[in-house]
Amino acid sequence: MYPASSTQSRLIMMRYARGAVPAQVVGVHLLVRGPLDLDRLREALVALVRRHTILRTNYALAESGEVLAILHQYEGPDLFELCGETGLSDVRDIGDHVNTLLGRIVDRFTSPDRHSILQAVVIPHVADLHSLVLAIDHIAVDERSKAVLQSELAVLYAGEGDTLAEPHPYDAAGVRNTFPEIDxxxxxxxxxxxxxxxxxxxxxxxxxxxxxxxxxxxxxxxxxxxxxxxxxxxxxxxxxxxxxxxxxxxxxxxxxxxxxxxxxxxxxxxxxxxxxxxxxxxxxxxxxxxxxxxxxxxxxxxxxxxxxxxxxxxxxxxxxxxxxxxxxxxxxxxxxxxxxxxxxxxxxxxxxxxxxxxxxxxxxxxxxxxxxxxxxxxxxxxxxxxxxxxxxxxxxxxxxxxxxxxxxxxxxxxxxxxxxxxxxxxxxxxxxxxxxxxxx
Known part of the structure; x- marks a missing residue:
């Protein structure tokens, strides 16, 4: 457990502001055509979360009002979920189904016992047609970070994780956290x-x-x-x-x-x-x-x-x-x-x-x-x-x-x-x- 950075604190405190959105989630819906290997996908996602400490970190408010970051040793039990087959094949119908499902996924991010910062849901539709829904707490990723996760997930799914360089962990103390007054x-x-x-x-x-x-x-x-x-x-x-x-x-x-x-x-x-x-x-x-x-x-x-x-x-x-x-x-x-x-x-x-x-x-x-x-x-x-x-x-x-x-x-x-x-x-x-x- 350690004090969150000023940026992390801002994102957490915004959720407690009057009239604010209670969760800020980066959602991705990927339509996958072909023989998706679910075991390989789950293993790749687990390896991805274990590589990056920020994906194993969630946050709590101390009595003082300070935002604390809590680093977990392993991925959470809610990292990967496999849903039942929908029988859908029309892309618009699939999109509507996933949009409804995403609302439920986002609700998890407001739960006090939530663990995973990244949650993946796989929805089989018909043979060789799946939806992969990734939901990532915005506190963990920006656009550049998303690009890093994209490339690493591809490498890990291909079974070539040993070719990846050691990641640089997010260092909350290494970013600028002290600022002068407005005036x-x-x-x-x-x-x-x-x-x-x-x-x-x-x-x-x-x-x-x-x-x-x-x-x-x-x-x-x-x-x-x-x-x-x-x-x-x-x-x-x-x-x-x-x-x-x-x-x-x-x-x-x-x-x-x-x-x-x-x-x-x-x-x-x-x-x-x-x-x-x-x-x-x-x-x-x-x-x-x-x-x-x-x-x-x-x-x-x-x-x-x-x-x-x-x-x-x-x-x-x-x-x-x-x-x-x-x-x-x-x-x-x-x-x-x-x-x-x-x-x-x-x-x-x-x-x-x-x-x-x-x-x-x-x-x-x-x-x-x-x-x-x-x-x-x-x-x-x-x-x-x-x-x-x-x-x-x-x-x-x-x-x-x-x-x-x-x-x-x-x-x-x-x-x-x-x-x-x-x-x-x-x-x-x-x-x-x-x-x-x-x-x-």
Whole structure:
């Protein structure tokens, strides 16, 4: 037993906050076609958990309020579960079945006697067709860690575990855990003064049932946009990420008719070389706040975003929980999911879930439903050489399908302007030729 790191403590304490989600679980649904060897799979999962101490660690609150990490010697009895055969063969029916099952799995993560941080459930459907559902407590993995687990599970299932290097255990004492007060960090107090406005409707997560039911919309931009973004980043002398942040900020300004927009982005806080091969959660949420007036145009927002992203990177490991506590103290008892922010922007340069493989079978990731919107709006941007996709997940009590479509429309126009796809006065191509969308 040892004191949890500041990041681990934040994730645990968030679950006890008023109106918070009681569990944060990374879920993966893999459809496996072919002769899946269940004994080999179970042995591989056991070996994976024994390799990484973070997968054998759970957490408790001391009487003092301190979060304690409890390391177990072996994997828990709930690591692997084999369900009865469903007889299903249609992918949509299988997806619905797994989404229902996942709710039960997630409930286990709120149980006080839970042991395993990783839980695997295998569901046979018909001959040579299985679902493998992996549920991992978010406190144990970020995207980089998930990629490590993917590659190691493939090696272990293939029976080649002796080729793996010794893992670096997660060291809670080795990450930064001591931070100065808000007023001692340049720019932090200004970031919170006055508190960021709540520019989206703010439903009460406890008093309005269904207010955080997810509403989703997606839009894809096609492969050509990546090349245009590369050219635009060279022209504007900034990264593609800065361009994406500016486009989202501008879309939110247009949608909300507000000049003062804020959002959080997850940033990797790894600093030591060994941390990049370590399974653990090394992310922190960083607050970005744009106050560039709409009258200054998208160019003004882009120029501001250069410094916003640079400054955010410099304080990427400053605990978001400290800023949230300050916001909560000032807002008082106003009911809300989060007192500091309403929007989260999650950016990725690849879909990590496409990397799951197992020897001798075909593995296909299946999209899981979001059981609940974590905040009023989450913006998922995935950029790859083949496509760029935006997925919006809104809370039903704050945004409806029409709102999400309007937001995507504003984002699309910002992307066009930033990439020079539609110079002023140029003839407009039909939107659906370059930008497809769907709402549900």
């Amino acid at each position: 001692e960090v340049a720019g932090l107090r200004d970031l919170l003064t006055p508190l960021p406005p709540r520019f989206l409707p703010s439903p009460d997560p406890r008093g309005e049932p269904g207010s955080f039911r997810p509403v989703m919309a997606t839009r894809t931009l096609g492969a050509a946009v990546r090349e245009r973004m590369e050219a635009s980043s060279r022209r504007h002398r900034c990264t593609r990420f800065v361009l994406h942040v500016a486009a989202v900020m501008w879309a939110l300004k247009q949608f909300s008719e507000s000049d003062d927009i804020s959002l959080v982005i997850p940033m990797d806080t790894r600093r030591r070389p060994q941390d990049f091969d370590t399974v653990g959660f090394f992310q922190n949420l960083v607050l970005l706040r744009s106050r560039s007036p709409r009258a200054a145009g998208l160019g003004g927002t882009l120029e501001e975003c250069r410094s916003l992203v640079r400054d955010a990177f410099g304080r990427r490991d400053y605990p978001i929980a400290t800023l949230m506590a300050a916001a909560r103290a000032e807002r008082g008892s106003v009911p809300c999911r989060n007192p500091l922010y309403q929007v989260a922007l999650l950016y990725a340069t690849e879909n990590v879930d496409l990397g799951w493989t197992l020897d001798g079978v075909e593995v296909t990731p299946v999209e899981l439903d979001f059981p609940e919107a974590p905040v009023e709006l989450s913006v998922y941007l995935t950029e790859s050489p083949s496509d760029t996709e935006a997925m919006l997940v809104g809370a039903a009590g704050a945004l409806d399908a029409g709102d999400l479509d309007r937001l995507l429309g504003s984002w699309r126009e910002a992307m066009r302007e930033l990439t020079g796809a539609h110079p002023a006065g140029a003839a407009s191509e039909p939107a659906d030729q370059l930008f497809g969308s769907s709402t549900r």
